[in-house]
Amino acid sequence: MKNNAFIHENFLLSNKFAQELYHNYASKMPIIDYHCHLSPKEIAENKVFENLTQAWIYGDHYKWRAMRTLGIQEKYITGGASDQEKFEKWAQTVPYTLRNPLYHWTQLELARYFNIDQLLSPKTAAEIYHQASERINTKEYSTQGILKKMNVKVVCTTEDPTDTLEHHQASAKSDFDTHISTSFRPDKAIMIGQAGFVNYVRAVEASSGIAINSYRDFKYALLQRIKYFHENGCRVSDHGLNSIPFTTYNEAEVTKIFNKRLENQNISTEEILKYETAILRYLSQEYHALGWVQQFHLGALRNNNSRMLAELGPDTGWDSISDYPQAENLSKFLNSLDLEDQLTKTIIYNLNPSDNEVMASMIGNFNDGSVKGKVQFGSGWWFLDQKDGMTKQMNALSNMGLISCFVGMLTDSRSFLSFPRHEYFRRILCNLFGQEIEQGELPNDMPWIGQIIQDISYNNAKEYFNFK
Structure with a gap:
């Protein structure tokens, strides 16, 4: 790399302290990419583009x-x-x-x-x-060659409960050093008001081998899929929701709502909320029983352009930030699990930057001392995974929590060429600390601050997820 190139060795590193933190501490740390959308098939087959x-x-x-x-x-x-x-x-x-x-x-x-x-x-x-x-x-x-080249130790892809996980199984049997894991993404099981819900129930029925004629059956079928994922090394769930649902309900109500939906009857907004609350709490309880980490990606307004959605399908670039209320229901949901000592390790991501302080303060309500950084404010995500968004997220976390416990960056990407985003994050992180050392706001204690940088870059995630 030429010294006069745009991307030079001190890119984004504005002073000697930032440069020392990055080059001596952050740069050589391996990568744990604990949430992405890479193709496990392309990894298992070692695809060459x-x-x-x-x-x-x-x-x-x-x-x-x-x-x-x-x-x-x-x-x-x-x-x-x-x-x-x-x-x-x-x-x-x-x-x-x-x-x-x-x-x-x-x-x-x-x-x-x-x-x-x-x-x-x-x-x-x-x-x-x-x-x-x-x-x-x-x-x-090749896909495996790229992961090796970028020093990626763990990749955690994202799969629906109906997935066979055959490609993860193939990777596990190979001699490839990078650990390829999965995360359980049951959004379709939660969104009872969406078109296609009944067809999805039948897909879960087929994948689980459980006849589904009731809400109880559906929960049991999902539990079998959770166990199947666990047997195949899964230790993480992921949910992409507008906001966390929460209201009061009882099992009889939810059973009736589920039956109505199976019979293609209309259900009300209140009934949708009751079902979503019930099924999400059930899933979270099962995650806790298995010691999983649960992730909540909140605040996307998806598929805004119906014309282009019809032409190209979802995840093709027609989504944006929304302004859903987040705090109250999120608090009630987490509290309902904590009251029963069934709140597992949790990462909360917001897409609306106006929610930064909400999330940064919310996590402190449920960090009970049982686990270091048990409830995490996730890294700047999607529209916020850039210099300004990541800096604001880290500042909010620093001001209201402990950034030293932060599990750091993820790519959330579908591209095998996205791993330098971890470097981008680490340079921004080091520059943030380096500037405050220069200004006298942090001590010039490189061994200690360097350790914090390494923890955020890699060590905290390694300890938190405990991937095998």
Whole structure:
């Protein structure tokens, strides 16, 4: 890496203290990516990508949104254009992404994976495409090769309860050193008001082998899937919800609501809330029984563009931040579990930055001393996993909790080329501490602060998740 390159050794490190913290403490720490959307099939099969576009642009809705904003036609994004044409349109977009994290990520990824220091633009597109594609079309840059190259010790993908986990099983039987785990994502089992719920119940029935004719049957079938996931190494659940549901209910009410839905009868908003509260509490109790970590990703307003949703499907770049109320129901939900000593280790992520202080203060209500950092305020997520968003999240956590107990960064990505986001996070983290050392707000105690940096980068997550 050239000293005069845009991505240089002290990128984002504004003083000597930040530089020492990063280079001497953070940079060499391995990666635990405890929440992502990588393909376990591509990992198990050790896929080799044909070219840079397939590894870098396919499935990346961050890039897609930027390209659409610039006025690039969909054929060059998710459509029928060639991979090289799609890359050229991305290269056309990059110079216009200044001050968007995509600009930093793009150059950081080119530097780390391919030792390319040139700035991506239409002028450099052809050379970069051929140089990177030539490298990526080799075993060294296979999916497993990339994980090894980036020093990734654990990858935790995200699967529906009906998943067979066959690809995780294949990885577990291989000699691949990186541990490939899964997280249990039962959103479809919770969202009783959504179209397709009854069909989903039948899918759970098929995968579990349990005939589902009642709410009790459904809970039992889900429990069998939880046990199946546990037997296959799962120790984490994940929920992507607008907000945490909570209201009073009893089992008879919920049974009636579930039966109505199975019979395709209409159910009210109040009935939906009762069911969602009941099933989420049930799942959380089972997670606690098995010692899992539960994650709640809160605050996304999904699928806003119905026309494009119909054309391209979900997770293609039509989601945004919402302003759902979060605090009261979240508090009641966590408290209801804590009252029965059934609150497992929990990570809460918010998508609306106005909720930072809400989440940072909420976790302190349920950190009872039983586990270090039992309830966590999760890293800046999705629209907030950039310099400003991560800095604000860490400042809120520092002001209202203990950042020293923080389990750090995750990619939440569908791309195998996203792992430099961990480096990006660590540089921002080190710079945050380094600036305050320079200003006299923190002591110049490098061994101690360096240990805190290493804990946030890796050690805390290793201890917290206890992946086998």
